Amino acid sequence: MAKTARIEVMDQNLAEALRNFLKAVLNREEISAVLAPRRLPMKNRVMPALITDPQQLDQADPLSPAFAVNSARLLSRLTRKPSGGQVAAVLRPCEIRAFVELVKLKQGRTDDVVIIGLDCLGAYSNRDYFRWATEPPEAATQKFSRAVLTGSGAAMDGVDLSPACKACESPTAEGADIAIGLFGVDTAKEIWVQARTAKGESLLGKLGFAEAPEPASRPKALEKLIAERIAYRDEMFQRTRAATETLEKLSTYLADCINCYNCRVACPVCYCRECVFVTDVFDHEPSQYLRWAEHRGAVKLPTDTLFYHLTRLAHMSTACVGCGQCSNACPNDLSLMELFRSVAHRTQAAFGYLAGRRIDEKPPLFEFRENEFPEVVGISRPSAG
Amino acid sequence: MSDFEPTIVAFFCNWCTYTAADLAGTSRLAYPPNIRIVRVMCTGMVDPKYVIKALLDGADGVLVSGCNPGDCHYINGNYKARRRIKLLKEIIEQFGFEPQRLRLTWIGASDGIRFAEIMREMTEQIKRLEPSAARLKMVI
Numbered sequence: 001m002a003k004t005a006r007i008e009v010m011d012q013n014l015a016e017a018l019r020n021f022l023k024a025v026l027n028r029e030e031i032s033a034v035l036a037p038r039r040l041p042m043k044n045r046v047m048p049a050l051i052t053d054p055q056q057l058d059q060a061d062p063l064s065p066a067f068a069v070n071s072a073r074l075l076s077r078l079t080r081k082p083s084g085g086q087v088a089a090v091l092r093p094c095e096i097r098a099f100v101e102l103v104k105l106k107q108g109r110t111d112d113v114v115i116i117g118l119d120c121l122g123a124y125s126n127r128d129y130f131r132w133a134t135e136p137p138e139a140a141t142q143k144f145s146r147a148v149l150t151g152s153g154a155a156m157d158g159v160d161l162s163p164a165c166k167a168c169e170s171p172t173a174e175g176a177d178i179a180i181g182l183f184g185v186d187t188a189k190e191i192w193v194q195a196r197t198a199k200g201e202s203l204l205g206k207l208g209f210a211e212a213p214e215p216a217s218r219p220k221a222l223e224k225l226i227a228e229r230i231a232y233r234d235e236m237f238q239r240t241r242a243a244t245e246t247l248e249k250l251s252t253y254l255a256d257c258i259n260c261y262n263c264r265v266a267c268p269v270c271y272c273r274e275c276v277f278v279t280d281v282f283d284h285e286p287s288q289y290l291r292w293a294e295h296r297g298a299v300k301l302p303t304d305t306l307f308y309h310l311t312r313l314a315h316m317s318t319a320c321v322g323c324g325q326c327s328n329a330c331p332n333d334l335s336l337m338e339l340f341r342s343v344a345h346r347t348q349a350a351f352g353y354l355a356g357r358r359i360d361e362k363p364p365l366f367e368f369r370e371n372e373f374p375e376v377v378g379i380s381r382p383s384a385g
Numbered sequence: 386m387s388d389f390e391p392t393i394v395a396f397f398c399n400w401c402t403y404t405a406a407d408l409a410g411t412s413r414l415a416y417p418p419n420i421r422i423v424r425v426m427c428t429g430m431v432d433p434k435y436v437i438k439a440l441l442d443g444a445d446g447v448l449v450s451g452c453n454p455g456d457c458h459y460i461n462g463n464y465k466a467r468r469r470i471k472l473l474k475e476i477i478e479q480f481g482f483e484p485q486r487l488r489l490t491w492i493g494a495s496d497g498i499r500f501a502e503i504m505r506e507m508t509e510q511i512k513r514l515e516p517s518a519a520r521l522k523m524v525i
């Protein structure tokens with residue numbers, strides 16, 4: 001069975017080669033549908049679509065810099081119970097990581113899914129994408145993918161990759177069943193495909209492609225890209241930590257928040273069906289507001305802004321995959337991804353955990369050991385961290 | 386900062402530390418009045434948001450205290466609490482809360498003397514800090 005394969009790119013049309021690959025997948029009788037980014041017929045926009053008719057894949061646009069939603073959420077809906085069919089889901093690496101977290105949280109199942117992950121070329125923020133997407137969509141995506149893959153970069157026409165993508169040190173589809181390699185591959189001529197699980201191997205084997213070694217230039221290309229990303233990320237952590245290192249600074253950082261909770265709705269791993277912040281726990285008595293105001297002479301409304309963000313950090317930062325959808329969703333342009341990733345990096349490291357890395361790794365708060373973290377118990381060490 | 390009287394919000398499990406507090410009281414062991422006790426059934430039910438709420442409302446310190454390892458009446462609530470405290474410390478210390486402000490201890494039901502000692506020590510440690518920023522400044 002094929003563990004790897006090479007797909008030929010004709011007439012330098014990378015998107016077309018990917019679409020043909022997806023058509024070959026959809027033509028397998030065991031695959032009922034493909035979930036993939038697809039252009040809307042009525043507007044120059046790309047949204048995830050569940051596709052059963054191979055012809056509809058002509059509008060699939062998996063390389064577009066549009067990233068309106070994290071599809072892990074959608075895939076969790078599709079896999080909550082057996083659907084009677086198997087879905088091939090085309091996902092970005094951060095969508096795969098979020099889905100892995102959701103599966104661990106029992107919010108989705110891998111049973112009826114084959115994940116096809118792409119090397120991620122990155123995305124523009126929603127706002128940037130809307131401004132930028134004026135050309136015919138096929139040409140726009142081609143311009144974008146060529147610029148990224150030839151090394152000239154995603155910055156063009158006054159827009160650039162979102163900060164989340166600039167800081168993303170995991171741009172390859174580690175958790176996919178089938179991973180599609182683009183970086184360090186001569187994509188004018190070919191795409192490199194790798195089966196990463198038995199499930200992926202079985203499907204890839206049936207598609208009849210010849211085995212192909214990893215292109216020699218790929219490891220170096222990835223190494224260089226990841227080093228750039230880590231450099232950006234670490235600088236971002238430093239900047240964000242300095243901007244939030246006291247309660248007063250954190251209040252300043254979050255001052256424009258209006259408690260709309262869009263960031264939580266857009267976050268793929270804030271998983272509660274009903275977030276505590278919209279329950280009656282937060283339907284405070286009118287008299288309570290007066291007491292709060294009297295206590296200090298004034299209370300800022302809406303209340304509970306820091307309370308909300310700090311609680312969210314406590315609830316889900318160990319699962320944050322750095323997708324940036326929180327920033328994307330904020331009506332007031334708060335730099336949320338920066339804050340959440342900076343904290344998540346520390347909370348995940350504290351438990352030796354990396355969100356989305358492995359499906360068989362338990363989330364930090366799902367387990368414990370008898371002897372651990374002695375430094376947090378007791379009061380004898382004033383400086384105990 | 387010796388004239389500063391801190392407020393310490395304490396979440397004590399019903400079966401161990403709360404009982405120890407009771408014992409300290411009936412044994413007339415003196416401990417500072419700065420400790421404001423919230424009785425919970427087990428430290429395993431202390432959601433991070435209780436701690437965060439207390440700190441944002443101006444508590445100068447938060448203490449979570451329950452049964453010794455192996456003694457939790459719900460088998461392992463205290464081990465879960467330890468992970469949550471670890472997590473919370475990682476978060477709040479990034480925003481300038483000193484490590485002394487959040488503590489986890491294990492005090493058994495018969496440890497009235499140790500209870501009083503720990504309350505005194507924790508209060509002393511917090512008196513050496515400034516009052517909480519959440520008390521002095523407007524928090525949003």
Ligand code: SF4
Nearest residue numbers: 267320321323324326
């Ligand atoms: S907090 Fe933001 S960056 Fe992290 S997973 Fe949620 S939406 Fe993505």
Ligand code: SF4
Nearest residue numbers: 270272275276312315
């Ligand atoms: S903030 Fe907490 S309670 Fe609300 S959805 Fe996220 S994890 Fe659930």
Ligand code: SF4
Nearest residue numbers: 257258260261263330
């Ligand atoms: S989306 Fe923005 S304004 Fe809305 S709750 Fe989140 S940070 Fe606040």
Ligand code: FES
Nearest residue numbers: 398427451452458
């Ligand atoms: S009952 Fe005391 S810590 Fe669980």
